[in-house]
Amino acid sequence: MKHFINKVAVITGGASGLGRAIGRRLATEGVKIMLADVEKQTLNDTVSSFKDEGYDVKGHICDVANRQSVEELAKFTLQHFGSVDLLFNNAGVAPPSGRAWEHSEKEWEWGLGVNVWGVINGISVFTPLMLKQETEGHIVNTASVAGLLSLPQMSLYCVTKHSVVTLSESLYHDLIETNAKISCSVLCPAYVPTQISDSERNRPNHLKDKRVQSKENLEMEEKVKYAVKAGKISAEDVANLVFQGIQEDTFYILSHPRIKPAVETRVTDILLNKSPTNTFSK
Numbered sequence: 548m549k550h551f552i553n554k555v556a557v558i559t560g561g562a563s564g565l566g567r568a569i570g571r572r573l574a575t576e577g578v579k580i581m582l583a584d585v586e587k588q589t590l591n592d593t594v595s596s597f598k599d600e601g602y603d604v605k606g607h608i609c610d611v612a613n614r615q616s617v618e619e620l621a622k623f624t625l626q627h628f629g630s631v632d633l634l635f636n637n638a639g640v641a642p643p644s645g646r647a648w649e650h651s652e653k654e655w656e657w658g659l660g661v662n663v664w665g666v667i668n669g670i671s672v673f674t675p676l677m678l679k680q681e682t683e684g685h686i687v688n689t690a691s692v693a694g695l696l697s698l699p700q701m702s703l704y705c706v707t708k709h710s711v712v713t714l715s716e717s718l719y720h721d722l723i724e725t726n727a728k729i730s731c732s733v734l735c736p737a738y739v740p741t742q743i744s745d746s747e748r749n750r751p752n753h754l755k756d757k758r759v760q761s762k763e764n765l766e767m768e769e770k771v772k773y774a775v776k777a778g779k780i781s782a783e784d785v786a787n788l789v790f791q792g793i794q795e796d797t798f799y800i801l802s803h804p805r806i807k808p809a810v811e812t813r814v815t816d817i818l819l820n821k822s823p824t825n826t827f828s829k
């Protein structure tokens with residue numbers, strides 16, 4: 548996609564972190580921005596700051612796990628901006644870490660609801676609208692390095708992000724086979740300093756539980772929290788790569804090239820019938 552002025556972008560999880568940075572990057576290109584999020588105050592603050600910077604922006608409260616809420620977002624976007632040219636299925640949460648058998652049903656429901664159903668809902672609701680327009684467009688689904696690797700004590704997050712990768716790959720084939728004018732990419736970042744480690748702030752009350760995490764779970768979580776906070780690649784750096792990826796129609800957007808050897812190890816293990824190597828412990 549090469550032309551951005553007056554195009555319309557819908558960004559879920561747009562109030563903070565990667566979504567906000569992608570929104571700001573696109574706004575500087577003259578794109579009209581619809582930021583969707585569950586976090587009301589942060590969303591209002593981000594919308595106000597975009598307006599102060601002179602950007603054409605709207606905010607809408609939307610829970611991506613809920614199909615009706617995503618349908619309302621689409622309706623609101625069409626009412627205000629008249630089209631949808633760019634879609635970022637970016638909202639995501641990092642549920643508590645745990646061994647594969649330790650996650651509670653509510654943790655699975657929350658993680659799968661936001662990270663997997665959120666992307667399914669976004670694709671199901673917006674792709675038909677974008678196809679009907681018969682104009683150029685692009686969809687970016689935010690997965691993670693956790694969608695390319697299988698990490699200990701992170702089965703839940705990895706399941707959700709592997710789902711986003713495979714859904715994006717199939718979507719890509721479907722768009723090509725149907726000669727669609729829109730294309731898609733999957734974003735797989737590693738550690739980027741955002742609010743992702745504080746995802747609990749957005750867990751709905753009915754999905755909260757009292758699971759007590761083991762010492763090793765908590766140690767693992769601390770390690771990940773530290774890595775996110777210390778991440779050398781900023782949300783703005785990732786947003787620049789995403790913009791470049793859309794311009795050049797790059798499918799896999801890997802913002803952290805140093806993860807590639809671990810991905811190669813996983814694929815090699817599969818091809819050589821080897822058991823999975825724990826690249827995380829290295």
Ligand SMILES: NC(=O)c1ccc[n+]([C@@H]2O[C@H](COP(=O)([O-])OP(=O)(O)OC[C@H]3O[C@@H](n4cnc5c(N)ncnc54)[C@H](O)[C@@H]3O)[C@@H](O)[C@H]2O)c1
Binds near residue numbers: 559586739746775
């Ligand atoms: N930061 C990282 O290190 C990292 C690494 C890999 C992948 N990711 C992915 O990047 C995406 C963005 O996360 P981030 O790092 O910017 O974190 P963040 O917490 O700063 O932003 C996530 C946004 O999603 C919103 N959100 C949460 N639940 C929602 C729901 N049900 N409906 C709508 N919005 C909801 C939050 O309110 C928040 O604004 C996520 O999908 C995350 O899994 C992040």
